[in-house]
Amino acid sequence: MSNIFKMMAHIDRRVYYAAVFLLTALLLIYPLGLPLAISPEVRHTYELVDSLEPGDLVIINFCLSASGYAQLQGACNSMIDHVFQKEGVLVIFTATADQAPIMLEGIIANNGELMAGHSDFPYYEINGKQYGTDYINMGYYPGLFKWVASLSADFRPALGNNDWYGNDVSEFFDSHDITHARDVDLVISFDSDDGAGDFMNYFFLEYGTPVVQSQIGVMVAGAKVQYNAGNYAGIVPSIRGAAEYQFLADYPGYALTQMDAFSVVQFFLILLMVLGNVGYYGYTRLQKEA
Amino acid sequence: MSILRRKEFFVVLIVLISVFLYIPYFFEVPQAMTNLENWFMDTIVIIAAFAVWVGFITATRREVVRIQRRRKGWFYAVVILVLSWAMVVIGLGIGKTNVIFEFLQWAFVIPGDATIYAILVFYLTSAGARAFRVNSLESALLTFGALFILLKQAPLGEVLAPWAGPVAIYLQDTIAMAATRVFSVSLAIGSVVLAIRLMLGQEMALVGLVRRVASREEE
Amino acid sequence: MVDLYNGGILILGTVTTFGLYMILSGVDSPWFAFAEHAFVGTAIGLSVVVATDYLFRTIIPRILSDPAANWPTIISVILGLMMILRVHRDTVHLARIPITIATAAGIAVSVRAEIFSGIINQIKATILPLMGLATWWDFVVNLTVVLSVLFVFTFYFYTTEMKGPLQQANRIGRYILYLSFGVLFAQTYMGRLGLLLGHLQSYIQPYYPNGAVTVVVVVVMIVSTWLLHKRYPELLEKLTPE
């Protein structure tokens, strides 16, 4: 009997790894379709984005690397699609992570189609919004919080006049009379590093601009503190938040299909915790006492 | 240009920079000072952009040495050199929307970054299985804290263990949030005091100055 | 048939992904070394291109548009160039100037905002009423938050002797910290799991051709590593980096 406990207490690490791999692969291919409850923070964020009015200017910032995108794919696509559904809303895409521009292109291509007479980026139309008139993609800026601080203090020079593709987009700024950081009505930041924290420090504290963060799991605790203190206007926490937002915006695919694997593997960890303790009390403690 | 080697020059430089950045933030100041503040913020972004080249040059130098000395597995150094220079030559020479430049990102950078981030769930599983042994009050608290949150997070948990939800929300939104708050407050206080010490010229180690200059004079 | 561009990405992506996952097995393999070095190489190149592109796209056009008015930006670029002097031994001291500016200005810019977001707003948000509340549950929640903050604060005192009531408070603060670690661990686990699901999805779905190609490439990698270990150990030795 005791060697069963011994086995339970000393399972080889690689058994865990193989089990997690198999569970994940199987449940991705054959999802079960379990129900999903919506948390108040994500509903509040959805309503905030839904309350955007014509003429509002939204900065959508990507402080996201590939790994973060793999987790927040559901949120990126559903939130951007939702913002682009709002009539008359203007969008400036920016990135403070060097991997983000190529993924942003993936999202734009995924949610939009090429505008008439154009064959390549950036000329995509999403939900009726045209590139250059309704939205622009300014690409990557180095310096993390340093750039966000200079953007808040000196909006136009910090952005420059050329978009990520080198086209002069000063006409977009002039025609919509965008001159100062105060003109920004909402900032949405998809983060695997703390992009929203920088915008909170330099846009919310300075001008009261509401900041929404969709962040990876590691950052959820820190984001909840800021949300509770009123520094963030909304949060979409990790893959769970992404699935909830997708559900609210009834946007198909990505996070929703991953929820079953997400459930079962977490139950697997709970099982390991139980097994580990049963094994510990059944064998290791007896060993110590003997 | 011996002045550039003296510590006092950098102390004065640091004090000036700090003063020109704190005063415009707290006080309404004439436009000239705000322009200077904006210049500093612009400059540190530009310096960050150039700093990338320092790493690239030293990395290239290191790989070339590895190849010249034919160290074991030197051909992997060739892989780094070929790929990094291919990216730079194509990216800057032809353009960053070039098909090869994007191909290399989709083929190596994005899977590499995503994989290593994702690998952590395996390590967390083994670390979790090892750490959650209830053999003391601390480990019991650690285990039950994790257990309730796992049950609430997983949609399956809401079905099988609905009672875990409210307990998890209470733990998450009061106790864990309070601990997180104290954690970031004491960290912020640490940063404020460090910034003030730098302004008073007390943290010269930040720019690696103190002993180096001293030891050079000894030579 | 899968076209060359996406096919190449699928195959090389699988080699990189499962090459790096081989670290889990603890068995050294040339696939891991190749994936690691290919990833490091392309990553270095990407950082350089993207940062330099910012200079050509935003900073140089600003200077060229009106050099006379933008002389301060010219000075910034000169300071940036001085950073590269660090590479050579006897010009190292000149690089000290941009390093000092970047350090001092960087800390000042981040700290002056942190005073508000990290301290003032956090204390203000913890000042919660304990009387005149709608339900008893609000009272329990507010009391827990205030007491938890006070107890955990005692855990962060480093220059006071831990005696008497302070010692009790420190111990309670420690228990609250461990409970919070459990909560944070579970949240982090949620995040990491989301990553694995998101990343694997692109290599498994749709099953044909993605899943099929992935399986073939993985089998080739495992078999070749096994062969190296069993039949050609000296070749394996040569293929592992120093």
Added chain:
Amino acid sequence: MVLHISPIVEGKLSGLIFFLVALALTAYYVRNKKVPYIRRVPAIDAIEEGVGRATELGKPVIASPGMSPSGIGASTVAGLSILSYTAKLCARNDLRLLAPMGGSAESYTTMELARDLVETQYKLEGKEAAFNIDDMPFFSGRQFAWASAYCGMMLREKPATNIMVGVQYASAVYISEVGHEVGAMVISGTTYLSNIACLAASSDYVMIGEEMLAAGAYLSRDPGQLATIRTQDIMKMVLIGILVLGVITLSFANEAVITFLSS
């Protein structure tokens, strides 16, 4: 209703007062050099134990000041102080110190500083020849390229101790677990909160957030830095006072403290 005194920007008064209090306290301590008592952080004993273990086993020590994603911040300074102290111990015991540099686009500056500080330590111990810059290689400005190269280095060199203190995100647990695999004693410290929970599970010693900043000051034995910790403790007492006063007054429906903090 918010107080607004003319030259001070509206809403910045409370922060300014806090900043001036901190300035006064720091300046006071800097001038009169009185060295206050400081509690010993257990993880510092662990560093000495770790280097001792490396000396017994005759294996190298691997250490890193973190990724420094936003240049030289408070945590990176603490990481560098601890790296400096580790270098001093390694130089004294003729141990090989491996220090994989990199991890973020901003870590180039830290790399220069780290090499400076370690080289200085070897000089001060009179072992300049033992300093080898190749043992402090730069593994790209990307977190995970650096982390996987860091682990590749550990798998090859099999260090006895892995001291990783400073700013580090998700890759910290990855490095800590691989450290366990090669049998290294893992001492970690980060200010990234959510990582501490995982590092608490995965490493042998973990410095909880600001404890690391205190460790940096403790190790440097520099009166100024020790005074810093004393200043921080006093400011925490001030904040606790405001918090308790605020809760009491608000419970009696008096919003004076809240108004002050919002002005």
